[in-house]
Amino acid sequence: DVKVTQSSRYLVKRTGEKVFLECVQDMDHENMFWYRQDPGLGLRLIYFSYDVKMKEKGDIPEGYSVSREKKERFSLILESASTNQTSMYLCASSLGNLGMYEQYFGPGTRLTVT
Amino acid sequence: AQSVTQPDIHITVSEGASLELRCNYSYGATPYLFWYVQSPGQGLQLLLKYFSGDTLVQGIKGFEAEFKRSQSSFNLRKPSVHWSDAAEYFCAVVLPYNTNAGKSTFGDGTTLTVKP
Numbered sequence: 001d002v003k004v005t006q007s008s009r010y011l012v013k014r015t016g017e018k019v020f021l022e023c024v025q026d027m028d029h030e031n032m033f034w035y036r037q038d039p040g041l042g043l044r045l046i047y048f049s050y051d052v053k054m055k056e057k058g059d060i061p062e063g064y065s066v067s068r069e070k071k072e073r074f075s076l077i078l079e080s081a082s083t084n085q086t087s088m089y090l091c092a093s094s095l096g097n098l099g100m101y102e103q104y105f106g107p108g109t110r111l112t113v114t
Numbered sequence: 115a116q117s118v119t120q121p122d123i124h125i126t127v128s129e130g131a132s133l134e135l136r137c138n139y140s141y142g143a144t145p146y147l148f149w150y151v152q153s154p155g156q157g158l159q160l161l162l163k164y165f166s167g168d169t170l171v172q173g174i175k176g177f178e179a180e181f182k183r184s185q186s187s188f189n190l191r192k193p194s195v196h197w198s199d200a201a202e203y204f205c206a207v208v209l210p211y212n213t214n215a216g217k218s219t220f221g222d223g224t225t226l227t228v229k230p
């Protein structure tokens with residue numbers, strides 16, 4: 001079974017803190033994704049990566065950055081956390097680059113910024 | 115503009131009743147189509163997918179979906195709902211041959227409540 005793990009299920013941080021969310025997949029997938037999920041807004045793509053050290057902006061990259069130094073690991077960084085970044089963050093991975101492969105999701109990290 | 119629409123935000127059905135969740139897309143070409151389910155406190159799990167061929171696809175947990183090109187729709191169905199089907203359901207599309215890592219666009223989701 002494909003497994004996508006996220007470093008924390010729940011996280012509470014203060015405004016202005018630098019926050020790291022870690023995601024690891026164990027199936028040698030090329031692609032990895034970070035989404036945020038908010039009630040009524042569905043899933044919105046923050047960043048994605050199709051190879052090591054490669055990244056592309058998604059629909060809402062402002063206030064976030066990412067790092068992919070190893071194929072299995074994709075990190076989301078909030079440089080200076082703000083209250084409007086309180087959300088559920090989902091990581092996903094998928095195989096290949098032709099779009100026909102489904103995404104496998106981690107359980108999510110619920111981040112609260114106070 | 116390209117979009118995925120799930121018209122129903124919330125649906126309530128009785129256990130044992132049939133279910134249909136709607137999904138419409140607006141793209142120039144027929145995209146790859148997916149349905150995912152998210153149980154409370156969990157990540158998303160794939161139910162089924164469609165690329166080409168037979169327009170009726172079978173998935174896990176007794177779900178099926180029908181692709182209708184003329185209506186740009188990919189509706190999810192289940193003949194008899196179980197209480198454990200209560201969850202949030204997402205339709206997603208990927209443009210074919212898109213080299214952007216299979217980037218998906220998700221609908222806003224439909225929350226299913228099952229009455230005993």
